[in-house]
Amino acid sequence: MSANDFLAPDLQHAADSAGLVPPTRREFLKRVAGGIIVFVAFGDLAAAQEAANEAARPRMARPELPTDFNAFLHIGEDGHVTCFTGKIEMGQGPITSLPQMLADELDAPLDSVDIVMGDTDLCPYDMGTWGSLTTRQFGPAFRAAAAEAKAVLLELASETLQVPVARLTARDGVIFDRQDPTRRITYGQLAKGRKIERHLKVKPSVKDFAAFALMGKPLLRRDARDKVTGKAQFSADIRLPGMLYAKILRPPAHGAKLTSVDTTPAKATAGVQVVQDGDLVAVLHELPDVAEQALERIKAEFTIQPREPNDRTIFEHLLAAAPAANVVSKGGDLDEGKRLAQRSFETTYLNSYVAHSAMEPHAALASIEGDKATVWASTQNPFGARDEIARALGFPTEKVRVITPFVGGGFGGKTVNTQAVEAARLAKATGRPVQVMWSRAEEFYYDAFRPAAVVKIKSGIDAAGQMTFWDYTVFCAGDRGAPHFYTIPHHRTAAAGGFQGPPGLHPFAVGAWRAPGNNTNTFARESQIDLMAAAAGIDPVQFRLNHLRDPRMIRVLQAAADHFGWTPAKSPSRRGYGVACGMDAGTWVAAIAEVAVDASKGAVQVKRVLCAQDMGVVINPEGAKIQMEGCITMGLGYALTEEIQFEGGKILDTNFDTYTIPRFSWVPKIDTVILEANEFPPQGGGEPAIILMGAVIANAIHDATGARLLQLPMTPARVKAALLTGGLTSANSPLPAAPV
């Protein structure tokens, strides 16, 4: 496949004209023969920087924010619209929703709009696809570019047709005079023979909800046909003449040191090449399975440093090693709150390391021609990958082009681009194109897991069942989702460490995992709220409503209760109903679950989940619903089974036989409710619903059985242990609860 196959024909010419070496973006733009190009920059760079700080991995160089523009679109002489963005498609749907926004703002036919994503030579800089930011932060700027392009087209049409702009209407790529609709001109005709560049500095007005023609309507995926026929290409599917497949020697444990290596036996296989470049020892062959067999013949010795901790002792380790806590919100006076409390509760919540487990392993194909490297990579941040590759090769960044084909799931895990760097180094060493695709074992070994974390909460209620104080500290998960939104007169929320912690805190890499930190924080907060509601003998929905003032949270919680058919009862009601609510990515979300617990096996079957969201105006309702369903289904895993087993630096899970992700039979009946909130800007949808899954199931288990689970995942062994003890003081928490 050529790197430029996905471009419209007129743009392919521009991209190809330099021969083998792909053009820089500046060259590319110079070569675009004609048409109208609108460049757009984010209005609020401070907000973008804040988001970058939240999402970027500290060990990576923090990218400079662009000073020129973030996106651009081109209207060709054939009326074809192509938009260029550094965002990538990993299943979450921008390949559909971004053209939907563009066609709507531009009043162009949807099928005339194409999108080029994640190509660092053709697309403007983008920090990465994460944080549910594509629609809520990138979307408005992107829509503004389209609105600007339409304004330009209207001006041109006014000159050509000799009709004032105010009398013109644009529809389906045609501009006409409302007084004489026969006076009309197409976008393609307007673009023909011109070369107009507009740089957008002031924010033009985008359409109000009432004017939406395409946005707000469900739209099926644009990539679906390619994905059901096998045509959709992922990074490991790209083929180049003369390419080699690489298999890389891996240490048995994190922290292990290579002391000796004999690659001679591997070289006995015909066609095998061995590369030894410092710490990188690789076997390459024209067939991946032959390379793999040859790798097994390498004799290597490692010294393994004995390391603590393991998956049982990790929580004591984290508490001892965590940095000092920072207060993220507070009010009132905790001592006063404790004095007012009639009953106090001190609880410690735990969750283990969790893997991303995208079905597509990390993969990359690197090709170096002359002084230019081109790398096809499964990545959530192609520009970050480009910079990492350039550093490793000693190339200037403009001599590295990263192209992002379809990405087979990311969830935060594909912000680590080690495989792309490995492929590039091996391509440089061998002089041939090289593919690196991690095995599932490598995937588990090198994954930057969701961190194991601890939350300690002390809280109290008065005789009337009103909360008097809340003292909350999260260790090692970060503060996303930590601040509570309840009415509590005396409160303090603190976070010790971010979701990555200082170097050495965790025994291996940790990183962003779908809604980083918020799964941990929402599990702890909503469990503690539930525990107090039960102690007060108040229905858990009512208890929450008694402590809520935020109208959007009240509305979303009530909507969940109404649609579920909730009837008030104090927990445990033996119905197996649980409730939880929270906020993530600007979206308000509430869920109610029904579970059945098999006490003899400790097995939990989630029978039904209803989830309600207020996410502002919705661009693609079907896409938003699918994201909610995906969050609920994926969230069953971290709630019930998923935890990395490890012993020091050795990751014991190497495949899906021991690391269990959700199966078809686990999936409950799912109902989704998206509240109309068209007066508010669009918010994130890829993450919010997943934050509730730990608490909503824990609370439902309590309602079914009276046992309170304090540690995720809620495995059969932990459920049985909690059933024996009631949970709260059980052996499922290794940390003794001290009296307040």
Added chain:
Amino acid sequence: MPTTISFRLNNRPVRLPADAARPLLWVLRTDLGLTGTKYGCGEGHCGCCEVLVNQRAVRSCLLKAKDVEGKEVLTIEGLEKDGQLHPLQKAFMAHDALQCGFCTPGMILRAFGLLQSNARPSAAEIIHGLEENFCRCGAHVRIVQAVQTAAAEMRGEH
């Protein structure tokens, strides 16, 4: 040692020199360039590499090239006939039964195999039949609906 393997692939005869002991998955993906069949785990757990051999869904990462000698192999690339999508492909599109799409080829072929032996599966039978095919994006609910829709079309009901 290289020998010649002959089988029918997507309704066409193929003969290729290949070590009979090589995994079918890599013969398909590299020697034959059929990259719709995916590597997901390499140990038969996930189903991303599922193909049909004599109409039965099997994990190509666990099969050797010699295992398909003289047999009929169908990969996702062979499901479309004369430009017409198979009912399962159409139903996966219509139900939005995919997100990242990486598990989709295996999922569709697994469902195809299931419908060969049971033309009128209940939702529970579909869930049971697809249980060991993994989807990390969480499209499960829609996949079950898509298989039901496709089954109805294949029975000529709409």
